[in-house]
Amino acid sequence: MNAFFIIVIIFLLFNIALGLYRVWRGPTVADRLLTTQLFGTTGIAILIVLAGYLKELTLLNVAVTFNVLAVLLVICLVQVWKKKKGEAQ
Amino acid sequence: METYQIYSLTSAVLFVIGIGGVFMARHFIKKIIATIIMGGGVFLSLVSFAARDALAFADPVPHALVITGIVVAVASAAFALALARRIYQLTGEESFTIDK
Amino acid sequence: MTITELITVILLVVGCFFFLAGTLGVLRFPDLFSRLHALTKADNLGLGFIAAGIALHIASPWSALKIFFIWLFTLLASSTSCYLIAKFQREQHKPQNGKEQE
Amino acid sequence: MSVLIDIILAILAIYLALQSLLAPRLSQSVFLFFAFGLALALAWIRLGAVDVAITEAAIAAGFLGALFLDALRDFSVSDTEKQENTKADQSLVSAKNTNSPWLPRLALGLGLGLFLLISLEAVWEIPSGGGLTELAEAMLPASGVEHPVTAVLLNYRAYDTWLEIGVILMGLLAIFAVGGRELYRKPVMAVQDPLLRQVILFFTPVLFLFGAFLLYVGKTGPGGAFQAAVLWGAIGILLHLGGWPVFAVIPRWLRQLLLTAGLGFFLLLGFLFIAGGNALFEYPPAYAGFLILIVETLAAISIAAALTAIFANLNQMKETPNETETTT
Numbered sequence: 187m188n189a190f191f192i193i194v195i196i197f198l199l200f201n202i203a204l205g206l207y208r209v210w211r212g213p214t215v216a217d218r219l220l221t222t223q224l225f226g227t228t229g230i231a232i233l234i235v236l237a238g239y240l241k242e243l244t245l246l247n248v249a250v251t252f253n254v255l256a257v258l259l260v261i262c263l264v265q266v267w268k269k270k271k272g273e274a275q
Numbered sequence: 276m277e278t279y280q281i282y283s284l285t286s287a288v289l290f291v292i293g294i295g296g297v298f299m300a301r302h303f304i305k306k307i308i309a310t311i312i313m314g315g316g317v318f319l320s321l322v323s324f325a326a327r328d329a330l331a332f333a334d335p336v337p338h339a340l341v342i343t344g345i346v347v348a349v350a351s352a353a354f355a356l357a358l359a360r361r362i363y364q365l366t367g368e369e370s371f372t373i374d375k
Numbered sequence: 376m377t378i379t380e381l382i383t384v385i386l387l388v389v390g391c392f393f394f395l396a397g398t399l400g401v402l403r404f405p406d407l408f409s410r411l412h413a414l415t416k417a418d419n420l421g422l423g424f425i426a427a428g429i430a431l432h433i434a435s436p437w438s439a440l441k442i443f444f445i446w447l448f449t450l451l452a453s454s455t456s457c458y459l460i461a462k463f464q465r466e467q468h469k470p471q472n473g474k475e476q477e
Numbered sequence: 478m479s480v481l482i483d484i485i486l487a488i489l490a491i492y493l494a495l496q497s498l499l500a501p502r503l504s505q506s507v508f509l510f511f512a513f514g515l516a517l518a519l520a521w522i523r524l525g526a527v528d529v530a531i532t533e534a535a536i537a538a539g540f541l542g543a544l545f546l547d548a549l550r551d552f553s554v555s556d557t558e559k560q561e562n563t564k565a566d567q568s569l570v571s572a573k574n575t576n577s578p579w580l581p582r583l584a585l586g587l588g589l590g591l592f593l594l595i596s597l598e599a600v601w602e603i604p605s606g607g608g609l610t611e612l613a614e615a616m617l618p619a620s621g622v623e624h625p626v627t628a629v630l631l632n633y634r635a636y637d638t639w640l641e642i643g644v645i646l647m648g649l650l651a652i653f654a655v656g657g658r659e660l661y662r663k664p665v666m667a668v669q670d671p672l673l674r675q676v677i678l679f680f681t682p683v684l685f686l687f688g689a690f691l692l693y694v695g696k697t698g699p700g701g702a703f704q705a706a707v708l709w710g711a712i713g714i715l716l717h718l719g720g721w722p723v724f725a726v727i728p729r730w731l732r733q734l735l736l737t738a739g740l741g742f743f744l745l746l747g748f749l750f751i752a753g754g755n756a757l758f759e760y761p762p763a764y765a766g767f768l769i770l771i772v773e774t775l776a777a778i779s780i781a782a783a784l785t786a787i788f789a790n791l792n793q794m795k796e797t798p799n800e801t802e803t804t805t
Contacts, residue, residue: 335625
């Protein structure tokens with residue numbers, strides 16, 4: 187059972203590494219931000235599986251931290267970069 | 276190979292990458308990122324040393340040091356960003372132009 | 376292997392499949408909007424399956440509730456951020472009718 | 478078997494660090510750097526440092542991310558212009574710079590290689606044993622809290638924590654000095670989008686409650702003042718981005734009180750201890766738990782206020798500097 191959890195975690199890490207290509211490629215800033223969202227979701231999944239594997243429930247607090255801050259970067263992008271256009275006009 | 280050994284080796288590599296970045300990166304933002312990576316290497320080495328004795332608890336003193344260290348590193352990075360943006364505002368330079 | 380463990384394994388495998396689908400979508404789809412579609416739907420479904428599997432494995436009601444809330448917040452955050460990013464992209468690149476630029 | 482996770486995570490972290498410095502475009506390197514922060518947060522968990530992981534997750538995914546995205550906007554304007562004009566990428570590493578001499582770079586490369594070998598040797602040879610684990614455990618009943626990391630932060634090494642709050646405040650003052658003008662303006666534009674407003678209004682209480690939970694849970698397990706402070710600082714950033722800049726709305730004395738409450742109360746407590754015949758920050762064990770909770774709360778409020786102020790200042794930096802007077 188433990189070996190299975192480890193395989194799942196490694197698979198999810200592999201997923202993150204694949205997603206890196208999109209950060210590299212772009213082409214827009216929104217695409218790159220999207221991939222950090224992917225990292226966020228996959229990271230939460232890894233944390234939940236680790237919490238089950240180690241039976242360490244405090245890891246769920248780390249997942250919640252990831253979780254409540256995930257939307258901050260998106261709002262930052264939307265609000266900060268929108269003003270640039272407003273100034274240019 | 277133990278977990279803490281892997282991470283302590285990683286920490287050394289990260290620190291050297293950070294130093295190389297501070298020297299070789301041109302853009303201000305990259306230099307700031309390099310300093311944060313250097314800091315990350317130092318924190319990683321501290322925490323991995325704390326994990327090297329297989330006790331029930333890891334050594335709490337390095338953990339506390341690292342927590343304060345992260346917050347201080349962020350404050351200094353914010354100050355560096357402010358300086359970089361001010362220089363850019365006043366001169367239009369994005370990097371130190373020594374070699375011109 | 377008990378029946379609970381079997382269900383956990385199945386749920387985790389299904390969750391991993393959806394994660395892989397989401398990542399492939401992010402990598403292979405042609406433009407931002409379809410990538411958003413792949414990411415925010417498939418990944419959250421995968422997370423839901425994994426969360427259910429682990430909640431079953433831990434088998435304590437308090438942590439199951441916590442895991443459920445984590446999933447709920449992720450759903451909320453990713454659906455709204457999907458909307459915000461799509462709207463942002465549309466406003467930024469209106470003149471270029473579909474042509475991408477940085 | 479579980480060492481495989483560590484190896485993959487370590488390779489991922491090194492690769493991300495390297496690529497975030499070598500990537501040709503600035504936005505690539507900033508987003509790869511965010512990913513590096515998340516990889517590091519997973520590494521802390523593997524090392525059993527859950528407190529550090531919460532701090533790193535909050536800092537890397539939240540605060541630093543917001544700061545760098547904001548700064549990237551300023552710099553990337555010129556980035557696209559230069560791309561159109563010359564096609565030469567300004568943000569390349571100097572390795573691509575043709576007219577820089579080869580000798581200094583060779584020397585630097587050799588030096589870095591040597592340094593890498595020495596540091597690998599150093600971390601490999603670090604002797605086992607020692608450490609302060611037993612001592613920290615033994616003094617735990619007298620410290621007023623049950624979690625050793627919190628005990629170190631707020632009791633054994635309270636002096637460090639106190640000065641560390643001071644360092645953040647100093648950083649804020651230095652940013653004021655660099656900015657050099659009236660810093661808290663009324664909002665230029667309020668949020669138009671109804672959904673965005675709802676998201677901000679929903680996440681504000683959620684962030685506040687979870688921060689308070691982490692603060693309270695820090696007494697017995699991972700969590701504490703710094704984690705709560707970053708989450709509460711994220712509230713200020715969210716409200717600022719949503720067009721309700723808290724720091725422009727509240728009166729000046731309240732602003733100053735919020736920023737200095739942690740530092741001031743710590744100092745007051747220290748003087749009271751000295752007056753009572755103890756050393757500086759030597760808590761009497763009977764009241765230690767209660768006093769630590771108050772100190773933590775005030776420190777978290779101060780750090781959150783400082784983080785909000787730092788973001789607000791940096792965010793308003795690009796507006797044309799024509800006024801010269803400053804207020805804090």
